Amino acid sequence: MLKEISRKNAVHVMLVYSGGCNGCDIEVVNCVLSPYYDIEQYKVMLTWNPREADILLVTGPVLKRIEPALKAIYEAIPDPKLVAAVGSCAINGNVFYNIGGDFGPSDEVAGPLAKVLPVAANVPGCPPRPEDIIATAAVAIPILAEMEV
Amino acid sequence: MEKDRGEADVEIPVGIVHPALLEPYRPRFFLQDEVVTDCEITLDAQHRGIERMMEGIPVDKCNIITERICGICSCVHLWNSVRVVEKGLNIEVPVRAQYMRVIINELERLTSHLIFFGHALEIIGHETLGMRAFIAREPFMILLGELSGNRVHYACPIIGGIRPRCNPTEEMRKKALTMLKPAAEYLADYADRILKDAMVMSRIDGIGVLTKEEAIKYHAVGPTARASGVNWDWRTEIDDFKHFDWDVIVLDGGDVKDRVVARVLECLEILKIVEQGFKNLPEGEIRNRDWKLGKMPVTTCYHEAPRGELYDSYGLDEKGNVRHYKCRTPTVTNLGSMEVACLGEHLTDAVLTLASCDPCLCCTNR
Numbered sequence: 001m002l003k004e005i006s007r008k009n010a011v012h013v014m015l016v017y018s019g020g021c022n023g024c025d026i027e028v029v030n031c032v033l034s035p036y037y038d039i040e041q042y043k044v045m046l047t048w049n050p051r052e053a054d055i056l057l058v059t060g061p062v063l064k065r066i067e068p069a070l071k072a073i074y075e076a077i078p079d080p081k082l083v084a085a086v087g088s089c090a091i092n093g094n095v096f097y098n099i100g101g102d103f104g105p106s107d108e109v110a111g112p113l114a115k116v117l118p119v120a121a122n123v124p125g126c127p128p129r130p131e132d133i134i135a136t137a138a139v140a141i142p143i144l145a146e147m148e149v
Numbered sequence: 150m151e152k153d154r155g156e157a158d159v160e161i162p163v164g165i166v167h168p169a170l171l172e173p174y175r176p177r178f179f180l181q182d183e184v185v186t187d188c189e190i191t192l193d194a195q196h197r198g199i200e201r202m203m204e205g206i207p208v209d210k211c212n213i214i215t216e217r218i219c220g221i222c223s224c225v226h227l228w229n230s231v232r233v234v235e236k237g238l239n240i241e242v243p244v245r246a247q248y249m250r251v252i253i254n255e256l257e258r259l260t261s262h263l264i265f266f267g268h269a270l271e272i273i274g275h276e277t278l279g280m281r282a283f284i285a286r287e288p289f290m291i292l293l294g295e296l297s298g299n300r301v302h303y304a305c306p307i308i309g310g311i312r313p314r315c316n317p318t319e320e321m322r323k324k325a326l327t328m329l330k331p332a333a334e335y336l337a338d339y340a341d342r343i344l345k346d347a348m349v350m351s352r353i354d355g356i357g358v359l360t361k362e363e364a365i366k367y368h369a370v371g372p373t374a375r376a377s378g379v380n381w382d383w384r385t386e387i388d389d390f391k392h393f394d395w396d397v398i399v400l401d402g403g404d405v406k407d408r409v410v411a412r413v414l415e416c417l418e419i420l421k422i423v424e425q426g427f428k429n430l431p432e433g434e435i436r437n438r439d440w441k442l443g444k445m446p447v448t449t450c451y452h453e454a455p456r457g458e459l460y461d462s463y464g465l466d467e468k469g470n471v472r473h474y475k476c477r478t479p480t481v482t483n484l485g486s487m488e489v490a491c492l493g494e495h496l497t498d499a500v501l502t503l504a505s506c507d508p509c510l511c512c513t514n515r
Contacts, residue, residue, distance in 0.1 A: 017172055019195040022511040023220025023301035025171075026264060030290075034283035048167075065194050066173060069166045095214050096197050101205035101471070106198045127220060127301045 004145045007054070007080075011044045011141055014053035014077070018070055018111070020060025020094075023127035024087035028057060031130035044137055050076035054144055055137075061089040061096045062111030074117055080147035082140055084121040085113045086133065091122050157186045161496065165194045171268070172510040178499055185499045188488045192481075195514035203463070203474035208234060208442065209308070211471045215461070216302050218476070219512040221264060222454045223302050224250075224257045226476075226512075229452040229461045231306045237448035237465070243434040246310040247389040252426040253297060253305045253315065255419045259336075260289050261455035262412045262419075265507045266343065269409060272501050273352045278343060285339050288332035292325060310436030317430075326427050333420045340413045353405040357502030359490040360403055367486035370479045371457020373506045376411040377403035383453035392429070393422045405505040412507075442469030454479055456507050478512035 013032065017025050031037045032046045047053055050073045062070065074083070088094040090113040096106045113119055120143065123136045157179035164175040173194035179187040199218060203211050215230040216223045228250055235242060242250075267282035290300050297303035297315045305315045317325065343349060359369065364377035374381065378401035384390045385397065398414045400407040447464035457479030464472045483506040491499040 021217045021220040035280050036287040095217050100202050103201050106202055108198050
């Protein structure tokens with residue numbers, strides 16, 4: 001009970017760019033930080049420190065070069081933790097994973113994210129609208145609060 | 150083999166994922182006490198192999214992938230890729246389509262510059278002004294969303310014209326003009342506020358100087374070069390911009406302050422272009438369908454992205470598939486010149502200097 005309330009009141013989100021086009025990243029930062037959408041009013045804070053974070057937001061198709069760093073960041077986050085895939089790239093690899101010419105699609109992609117980390121929430125869109133990101137946060141935070149750890 | 154670093158006694162590696170950088174890349178600073186004596190930047194973290202993916206795919210698919218090179222300057226990548234085909238096969242573009250391309254592209258340049266202010270002011274530590282950049286940016290994002298249907302990837306230009314959904318109705322045109330007015334006023338006030346803020350100016354004045362000779366030697370491009378006194382803007386070479394009356398902003402200080410001021414003044418020029426565009430938007434066709442894909446020799450086009458010169462080059466085979474795709478984005482050379490500009494600065498100022506060329510690593514690594 002007490003745990004639930006305290007967890008709900010200070011949710012820290014960490015954002016990792018895993019090699020997409022930056023569109024989602026800007027929308028997330030815009031959504032969390034900017035005074036216009038401002039998730040901070042719902043007590044969701046953006047952090048760059050994995051030890052402080054509760055939710056890991058990953059954008060981009062997870063490139064091989066970033067995969068080790070991403071796993072290290074995930075390990076560093078204390079339990080309970082959730083991973084959310086933001087944008088088409090993180091969910092299904094988008095154009096980088098699915099379209100290819102004579103040489104096939106991109107060789108650099110290790111993702112989609114579900115292959116690398118256990119994903120709890122998906123935010124679709126290329127890029128997702130800020131309203132969708134806020135709606136996903138509203139769904140993910142109760143799950144986080146009720147996790148058994 | 151490791152290079153001789155002279156008198157440097159400390160190395161500070163940053164990255165690849167680090168709070169100070171936002172995007173993954175890896176600068177290494179070599180310090181003597183706290184002064185930077187050498188800087189080396191490794192760019193490979195976001196390499197997606199886009200140029201390799203392009204070989205042999207149909208040209209319309211290729212155009213959509215070029216848009217995914219960057220989520221901040223997506224329109225200009227698509228536009229330049231489309232211009233390659235239009236130049237190679239001599240395809241005429243209707244005037245209304247030219248106007249809409251310019252309007253969407255310039256609004257995107259505006260939002261890109263406003264992200265830069267938000268980011269740079271946050272590094273300086275002036276978070277309030279950084280937040281205001283996002284307030285000033287939001288009306289333009291909403292306008293872009295309503296004009297094109299997507300807030301980031303507008304997908305506006307197609308070969309021979311623009312996509313029909315980007316064709317505004319008369320109602321939309323009037324609405325855009327009314328939306329533009331308060332947003333432009335806020336932006337003008339905000340620009341004035343940055344330029345007159347003594348605290349911000351004291352932090353960026355005289356830091357990270359890039360002289361004109363260095364800018365030419367390391368081929369700095371875009372606002373970074375124009376702040377160092379290089380008078381060059383690819384927009385002056387492009388026919389679509391000949392319908393508009395605007396000025397190229399050139400400053401000659403070459404420090405971080407001038408790079409910020411150049412972008413601030415450029416924002417005001419952009420507002421002029423967009424307003425003229427909506428006021429004089431001509432009636433008529435938006436798409437020229439009178440063309441046929443075929444063999445095209447390798448053709449090259451340059452364009453002015455928000456950060457500087459953008460280069461796209463490819464040819465087509467008989468079936469209209471892309472061959473020999475090559476793309477170069479502005480940040481490669483800009484970051485190279487920043488490696489030089491940050492020498493002799495303190496470590497905190499060095500990070501600011503790197504950020505002052507508005508690096509976009511997703512374009513650069515592709």
